[in-house]
Amino acid sequence: AFDGTWKVERSENYDAFMEQMGINVMKRKLAEHDNLKISIQQTGNNFHIKESSTFRTKDIHFTLGTPFDYSLADGTEVSGTWEMEGDMLKGKFTRNDNNKVLTTTRILLGGELVQSYNYEGVDAKRIFKKQ
Ligand code: MYR
Numbered sequence: 065a066f067d068g069t070w071k072v073e074r075s076e077n078y079d080a081f082m083e084q085m086g087i088n089v090m091k092r093k094l095a096e097h098d099n100l101k102i103s104i105q106q107t108g109n110n111f112h113i114k115e116s117s118t119f120r121t122k123d124i125h126f127t128l129g130t131p132f133d134y135s136l137a138d139g140t141e142v143s144g145t146w147e148m149e150g151d152m153l154k155g156k157f158t159r160n161d162n163n164k165v166l167t168t169t170r171i172l173l174g175g176e177l178v179q180s181y182n183y184e185g186v187d188a189k190r191i192f193k194k195q
């Protein structure tokens with residue numbers, strides 16, 4: 065159901081979230097307009113994600129329930145797991161540099177893909193439209 069190519073359309077509280085993550089204002093300004101696109105292809109428990117933005121393009125493969133490593137666009141390394149809970153993808157990732165936890169979810173709502181983020185008490189959302 066998550067399959068397809070999704071392009072970010074709007075964000076909520078993303079600047080404050082990135083600030084909490086420790087990202088400086090210059091990078092945050094660029095990241096607000098990163099034109100993030102994610103292509104999702106699910107085969108059973110296996111996901112193939114193609115990420116593209118003004119920062120980079122990246123291929124990610126993961127299996128639900130199996131930990132993997134990922135680096136954020138600013139170079140921050142995290143490791144963690146995606147799991148499916150009902151219709152929701154739930155991710156829990158730990159930063160390698162400070163062991164703090166970033167949680168994220170993906171859900172389809174009214175034809176949009178809504179990704180929520182939480183880090184150290186700050187919530188944000190990015191909302192994607194199907195291409
Ligand atoms: C994926 O499914 O797209 C790959 C794994 C995602 C891991 C966690 C994503 C958190 C992204 C947070 C970006 C915020 C930058 C400060």
